[in-house]
Amino acid sequence: MTRVSPAIRAALAAFFLCLAMLALFWPGVAMFDSLNQYQQLLSGSYDDWHPPAMARLWSLFHGLGWTGQAPMFLLQVLLYWAGLGLIAAALARQGARIAAAGVLLLGIWPPIAGWQVAVLKDGQMAGALLAAVGIACWWRLRDRPLPRWATTLVVLLLLYATLVRINAVFATVPLAFGLLGSGAWRPVRHGALMLAAMIAVLVAMPVVNHGLLRAHPSDVGRSLPIYDLAGIAHHAGVGSVPVLPASTWRKAETQDCIRPLLWDPLGDRCDFVADGLAHAAPGGELTGVWVGAIAHHPLAYAAHRAAHWNATMRWLVPWRYPLAEPQAGSEPNTLGLGSPSPRIEPFQRLAGVLAESPLGAPILWLAGALAVVALAWRRDDARGRLGVTLALSAVLTELAFLVISVAADYRYHLWAMLATGLAIALVAGAGLPRRGLGLALAALLLVGGSGLAARLLLPPVGETYTDAAG
Structure with missing residues (x-):
């Protein structure tokens, strides 16, 4: 009997997990923002309050007769598991089976999976970035350059991710440098280039949205x-x-x-x-x-x-802080956007419990990303370089909320948490200094412990949007 390679086993596991997510959550959860975008494509009038790139893509499916949120749900889930599957398979091919299993488990971590099934710009961004990273990892983990067609796919996926969120540039620019560049990270040189690239993208975004995508300016x-x-x-x-x-x-x-x-x-x-x-x-x-x-x-x-920032990072906050639990059903509507089966409700409740705990707090994942950068910055092997690339993407995404953020929805942190989990899976194992690992663990315990203390001591504020808005 022919033995199935570890890489194929990892890819098959991702394939079946993808099928399970599609079957369980079909046709995806349509939230308030989803309804707004769908109304735009029905009317043919677009604005830039929500990303016109996503609505324009959605309109292509609608024009082909595939109505509702299902095509966009299918797209983001396929991209999500394609990326995770490629990363897990690439790790398994190198004998890193525990790391590969960790990548697949990350994909079913309820706070992440529960929000990934909502048809929103956050899920579209996470799916596109995971697919880009997965394609690059397949070659980069063997220190091989990407073929031209793969480079083109990575660029297109990064471009789409950049267009679907105003703050995505802080995630996509470091990914572009790390996935498509070569050699180790050089702080001063790469930092200056990334800053210039981010400014250029932010300046270009209104031109693309209003000119190329013909979206009306909003407030x-x-x-x-x-x-x-x-x-x-x-x-x-x-x-x-x-x-x-x-x-x-x-x-x-x-x-x-x-x-x-x-x-x-x-x-x-x-x-x-x-x-x-x-x-x-x-x-x-x-x-x-x-x-x-x-x-x-x-x-x-x-x-x-x-x-x-403390609120959006869910650090020193009471337990059951608002806007963390993913919805189990679509917003009521007359647009024909349906809801998944009620059988998903227990999973979404579990996702909410974990998201509201210190383990699900974005601040803890940020601490993990900072630890990866500090411990693996000087590693000049493929796993180290890719790990630092992902960790930098997560760190810059989360630090950007210090100055560019007006809401504390949990879903805003999907990519940063995924990037952190992948970075840890890539750099875990040999090559990390023991003293540094001890300091990193102490920092994680401090962040998590202080978050737990706050949840036990601070008075509750409620759980719903109404509670959040007062």
Whole structure:
């Protein structure tokens, strides 16, 4: 009897896990954002509040007669498991069977898998990036260059991932350098090049969205300045941001409009703040007001951003913090977007429990990514280089939330957690200094222990969106 190679066994395991996810969660979970994008493709009118690249791709399936969210769900799940399967197979081929098994287990970790089945830009981004990494790993783990067709696929996948999230550039640029470049990482040279590339991509994004993809400009770019101005007023005092009267900021304080979890109240139940700023600082004037307020009140700005970062990283927060548990069903709608079977509810509840625990906190995974960078930076073998590439992608993604973030949804961290788990699987084993491993473990215990203490001691704030928005 012909013996099946470890690589084929790993690939088959990924294939069957992919089939299981498709069967269990079909046709995917359509959330509020999913409905909004589907309405855009039905109307043929697109805006840039949600990524027009995803809606445009979705419209191609719809034009072929495949309605609903199923085609996009199928796409992101296939990309997800293709990437994980290729990475696991490449590791198994080298005899790293435990690492390969760890990669497959990462794919079914409930907080990640539970959110990956939601048809959203986060799942599309994670799937595209995993597929790009998987293709590159198949050759890179043997220190071989990618064939041209594989390089083209990796570039296209990175490009799509960049277009589906405004902050994806912090993940995709380091991946592009690490997957398509050669040699070890050089901090100064690569850091400068990556910074320049990120700025160039951010400048080009509006041109692509509004020109090539013909999306109408929305007010999405105003949400961050509005949120930060409100945060500065909250921490520095109601008279610190004179673009609006002190009475307006006082009213916002009284109505609990300024919350570390998300900006939404300022544009919804407290829309008098957004409306007031629309009159006082229309168009590009808001940017000048925003930058001026940060310059005049840097400590208040830092306190505001730190409070939000703590919330989105779910570090020192109470147990059962909002926006962590993935939905078990689609939002009610009249668009024909269905829901998976109710049998997924126990899995999604388990995902919520784990996501709300210290083990699921993005801050713990960030600590793991930082440990990989610190321990494996100087390794000049294929696994070390790829591990550092993935860890850098995770670190830059999470640190970007310090300055570019207005909400604390758990799904925003899908890629960073996946990249961290893969990085650990790649660098685990020989070649890491024992003393460094001890320090890394102590740091992880400190982060996890402090998170557990906060969950036990801090008063609850609720679990739902309504609780988060007050």
